[in-house]
Amino acid sequence: MSVLSSDERVKILSDMIEIQSVNEKELDVAHYLEKLFNKHGIQTQIEQLEGESTRANLVAEIGNGKPVIGVSGHMDVVTTGDDSLWNYDPFKLTEDDQGRLHGRGSADMKSGLAALAISLIEIKEAGTLEQGTIRFMATAGEEITSNGAALLHKKGYMDDVEALLIAEPSQDGIVYTHKGTMDIQVVSKGKSSHSSMPELGYNAINPLVDFIHYLNNEYSKVDIKSDLLGTPTMNSTIITGGDQVNSIPAYAESLFNMRTIPDYDNNKFENLFNSIKDRVEQESNADITVNPYVNRDPVYTKGDNEFLKLAKSLGDEYFDRDLEVTSSTATTDASYLMKDKDDNFSFVMYGPGETGQAHQVDEYVYKHTYLKFIDLYSQLLPQYLNNAN
Ligand SMILES: [Zn+2]
Structure with missing residues (x-):
């Protein structure tokens, strides 16, 4: 009843x-x-x-x-x-x-x-x-x-x-x-100036482009698969930056979405992103921030x-x-x-x-x-x- x-x-x-x-x-x-x-x-x-x-x-x-x-x-x-x-x-x-x-x-x-x-x-x-x-x-x-x-x-x-x-x-x-899922925001900070005098500023877009390029390259070497869950995935899904065509951009960001598995988990992705950040910052005066804002194991x-x-x-x-x-x-x-x-x-x-x-x-x-x-x-x-x- x-x-x-x-x-x-x-x-x-x-x-x-x-x-x-x-x-x-x-x-x-x-x-x-x-x-x-x-x-x-x-x-x-x-x-x-x-x-x-x-x-x-x-x-x-x-x-x-x-x-x-x-x-x-x-x-x-x-x-x-x-x-x-x-x-x-x-x-x-x-x-x-x-x-x-x-x-x-x-x-x-x-x-x-x-x-x-x-x-x-x-x-x-x-x-x-x-x-x-x-x-x-x-x-x-x-x-x-x-x-x-x-x-x-x-x-x-x-x-x-x-x-x-x-x-x-x-x-x-x-x-x-x-x-699991993970969303990471990568921010590149620069300094704006008039585009006729770029030496007075620092272009935030260029290091971000390097970042995405290096990241994709490094991730393409990952060869891990779980019988149950398949492969992890990583995609850059949003990119924004700059505000005027004749200004050097002071800000650029990209958002990434990942699907994670135990053998390539959220920590591994975070470490990967941070290693790319270090590389880009060593090669230039870039100022990169890696911010995982959704982090579900x-x-x-x-x-x-x-x-x-x-x-x-x-x-x-x-x-x-x-x-x-x-x-x-x-x-x-x-x-x-x-x-x-x-x-x-x-x-x-x-x-x-x-x-x-x-x-x-x-x-x-x-x-x-x-x-x-x-x-x-x-x-x-x-x-x-x-x-x-
Ligand atoms: Zn639901």
């Missing part, structure tokens, strides 16, 4: 979609969840992000003592892009005649977050948890820097967690390892644990299929949440929605998939904890 009907379950998702938490306003989602949890006697804690009045994480817990399982999802969504391309109002959950629920965040990942929240309520009300703790962690800022997850990690919410489930859209395969686990096995066997059963157990090129909050965990840690990314639906126009999740995930989580979490020694 479930506590919440299908209609009530869809209404909760619909309410959450209507909160336009596009890279902000997670606090509104947190307040919504707080009210929902409190109605069912579940205690919550809101953790505000420093210096951010509209951004916060929410933590809720049921049960007590060990073992502790963490379940997590992010409350932010990405921008809708060009709204004219949408056939549905992105912030009004709309069902089509094929049973798909459309809306920004329907897949990535308010359906996963809502399913976890509702499963907590179901487990609490049904009294099915015999031992251990389920800690629900809703995060802010996942789509940009994972600063919400970084705060939870810093505050110790992961210290006693033995298994972590992230409900990112991955209904077609259970993910236990994924790439790859997540690597062996994928050999009871939690993953149980998730797969229930997934197979609920959806009548043989689920793939796999890796992902996407990054999740696990990059921060699992910072101190080793490769034996039990990590599972498994949630409603097709991975390919993330960030799409007319984003959707199948209603029956969303509803089934609530039942699946409501069984998975207590069953795992009750059977743990």
Whole structure:
């Protein structure tokens, strides 16, 4: 017997979609969840992000003592892009005649977050948890820097967690390892002068061009591949500099995006960038700054644990299929949440929605998939904890 009907379950998702938490306003989602949890006697804690009045994480817990399982999802969504391309109002959950629920965040990942929240309520009300703790962690800022997850990690919410489930859209395969990401800003500073008297200034563009050239050259020698995650990637994606055609530019910058793997991780990239900086500065009077401003580690686990096995066997059963157990090129909050965990840690990314639906126009999740995930989580979490020694 479930506590919440299908209609009530869809209404909760619909309410959450209507909160336009596009890279902000997670606090509104947190307040919504707080009210929902409190109605069912579940205690919550809101953790505000420093210096951010509209951004916060929410933590809720049921049960007590060990073992502790963490379940997590992010409350932010990405921008809708060009709204004219949408056939549905992105912030009004709309069902089509094929049973798909459309809306920004329907897949990535308010359906996963809502399913976890509702499963907590179901487990609490049904009294099915015999031992251990389920800690629900809703995060802010996942789509940009994972600063919400970084705060939870810093505050110790992961210290006693033995298994972590992230409900990112991955209904077609259970993910236990994924790439990291990194964004680096490289700034070259010079001195402006009139272009007829360049000797009075220092051109900031030239050393930056050298930097990019040397970097690409050096990186082309990297020959590393992981069986699971493939190769790391590095791309210069934005370049800007100068402000007037007859002025020597005092400033130039380039942004780089990397996808990292354990064998060529974020530290290796940072070291590579710093070695190129040293080289360019030795060759000239350049003033280069290397600033890694997004830094999310790859997540690597062996994928050999009871939690993953149980998730797969229930997934197979609920959806009548043989689920793939796999890796992902996407990054999740696990990059921060699992910072101190080793490769034996039990990590599972498994949630409603097709991975390919993330960030799409007319984003959707199948209603029956969303509803089934609530039942699946409501069984998975207590069953795992009750059977743990
Ligand atoms: Zn996501």
